Amino acid sequence: MAIRELFDTELKVVNIGLAAFKESLDHCGVQAVQVDWRPPMQVDATVEASASAIDRANQRAVKVILAGKPFLVGMAKALHVVPGMRKNVILHAGPPVTWERMCGPMRGGVIGALLYEGMAKTAREAQALAVSGAIDYSPCHQHAAVGPMAGIVSPSMPVFIVRNEEYGNTAYATMNEGLGKVLRYGAYGPAITQRLKWMEETLYPALQKAIAKLGKVDLKNIIAQALHMGDEVHNRNRAATSLLFRLLAPAIVRTAPDAEQAARVLEFINGNDHFFLNLSMAASKATLDAARDIAPSSVVVAMARNGTDFGIQLAGTGGQWFTGPAPVPDALYFPGFSKKDANPDIGDSAITETNGLGGFAIAASPAIVQFVGGAASDALRYTRRMYEITAAENNVYQIPALNFRGTPTGIDVRKVIAKNILPVIDTGVAHRKPGVGQVGAGILSAPAKPFEEALMGLAKALKKKERS
């Protein structure tokens, strides 16, 4: 073809590499396809030299994760059961963060919790207390707990107790408050305090008695069923909430003080399709915590965001956090909102992805694309891609549409770096201002930095061990 002909012909472009080239072509109305590929990155030499030791440790870690048996076994006030909880401690989502660096929704959540605890009478008083140094802030993850969005846990809040029956460890999570102006999106004030009090005084005892009557609730079974029913148990929990509701309802009815209280408790759960989310998170936390401290494993045991930083932890590097700035999600925004309203990524809910659920299991949830954007085929693509960076396929959690293939489970940070494929998280998006609530939902790529840091951290640990 003469070069002149090229300029006379309609262009059809396949672009590999920087997406900006395609964007320019889009602008000119030229048909262009962007190949979703990025060059592989260099894996640290120390890590490569220890490949077989890491592989062995990863096999152990993955075995522990797959064998986890999370059961809901009871409820109690956080102060009485959550390790390290004290009257002046407030837990939050993500890696450690000071009041000064906290994002809007998290600060709002702290203010709301201080009001709920009766430690302040007004928002102004609460803010003064929050900043005074009298309150200790600590990540949920460091207290065997997890919380969605701001992830605030204060001493009087009732928590679910989820026990990993295979390994004996326990995880905790508060009850989900529902949608709209809620504490986890940083809302505070009388209405929020009143709801939290109702949850403490009516919902909690009803659930506590019902769970006691049932003995325990098999969360792994509910999650496995829910994946056959279109949930990925992060942003879609309608099926899991329904199955839990069916299981709890007769016990709630039998143990409640009267029919009206039982009915109100049932209505509250029925009114919130995300009620199961906090349990899917606690089940994932209980499952993954059992795989901690297996050196030199490169398997990720926590991904968590505090709205400022995105942090991860590895099975092989103890309690160390590896962090980078939390990205602002490219999401499907609700009418009237856009990316400029969005808070950077926030919440411990990425523990579901870490456990082979959420974005990793999104192929089980084609209906979710109406909520997070894209087509049903995208959901299949996301899950298929995650097999590239995981160490195992789940033995219980399955994707019916992929002929019951197990979900990609156990993120190997080496693969993330070597293939330059970052974990997908399907997430809700908070308004950057406290209390406005959710402004969208979308599919997010985790930032690269925490994974690069983690690999360097693993290399450092390996070198230290060599020296010792």
Add this chain to the structure above:
Amino acid sequence: MAIRELFDTELKVVNIGLAAFKESLDHCGVQAVQVDWRPPMQVDATVEASASAIDRANQRAVKVILAGKPFLVGMAKALHVVPGMRKNVILHAGPPVTWERMCGPMRGGVIGALLYEGMAKTAREAQALAVSGAIDYSPCHQHAAVGPMAGIVSPSMPVFIVRNEEYGNTAYATMNEGLGKVLRYGAYGPAITQRLKWMEETLYPALQKAIAKLGKVDLKNIIAQALHMGDEVHNRNRAATSLLFRLLAPAIVRTAPDAEQAARVLEFINGNDHFFLNLSMAASKATLDAARDIAPSSVVVAMARNGTDFGIQLAGTGGQWFTGPAPVPDALYFPGFSKKDANPDIGDSAITETNGLGGFAIAASPAIVQFVGGAASDALRYTRRMYEITAAENNVYQIPALNFRGTPTGIDVRKVIAKNILPVIDTGVAHRKPGVGQVGAGILSAPAKPFEEALMGLAKALKKKERS
């Protein structure tokens, strides 16, 4: 290639036409693929000549079907509400059938109903009464009712009242009894009578009061949601049952005489994932009945089997049945059972397929293949194929995995014949002996004969109209 080489080479065969050729090759261990294709059949000349009149009538019929708004509005005893029900009438599934031609499970169901009604004290007495001529047998479909499997409705049985709010017509169905030894599979005797009595005396008043408290329940909405949750609402009703349970539970609790009765009612529903089936059938019946008597439409408004005959009715040919022998399903049989144990296809539940659900919506239900056999990709294939023989795509019932495409709705008998593609029905299989229960489940092709008969019937009606 020399002919000699052909005989020296390994054969790989693609077979079009009679499957028997492939079966011989399978037997010899030769790799062979059967192309799922059958030659088109000749459509009647009168029908072809009236193509545009039929098209217009079909458009009307389909518009009525898509606009249907089935709501659960109440419950009552069959005797008090089902049109034409009398004390000596027993309704059954499928087209009309005499006691002499009834299959085992249906005879068992009749005996069970006579015992439940107190019209006989022993099975022997019941059988004598059943055969005496004192009992009138009539198809559910002719009484605005539908019933799964044997489909027995007797005068004292409570029925759901489902009203098509768009057109004012009503449909009826009994409550689903659960699995195991149940009347719809032809079981009878004290345990069956006792359960039916409990359903009449405890379950029915509880549900009746709860529905009255709620006013009405939007079944179309529940079905649409359930399709997003892995149900096809024929052989998989777990999601729809869960959603109904969530909706009813608070009302049941508020209206039940005491907590224990409320809890038992909830446990009964929770114990039966098929509880919603009878409502999905009644919703389909109410939807399709509104499209009757639209001459000369070739759209199917009922497919039903009595375990002996498979019958269909058209929108354009009034109450006329077109029948052929009911086939024995090639199913996935439960351990210990095989095709030789199976009763020919039975039940009114194919009303779901007639309404764009069940086998027609099976692509929404990949998890069902574990129950009915095949791979998830087969489920997609079945639904895609049904678009070939339907007049419309549903405006409310969607398949998430097909990017929310509406389900294939409104079977056009002309297309069935012209393309020689028969409707798929995903069905439970009854043991041929009364009371053994379900022995399998599978995907079934409807037999060709009723559709051929229907097309001839339509041609006859057209000719008659020309003459008049």
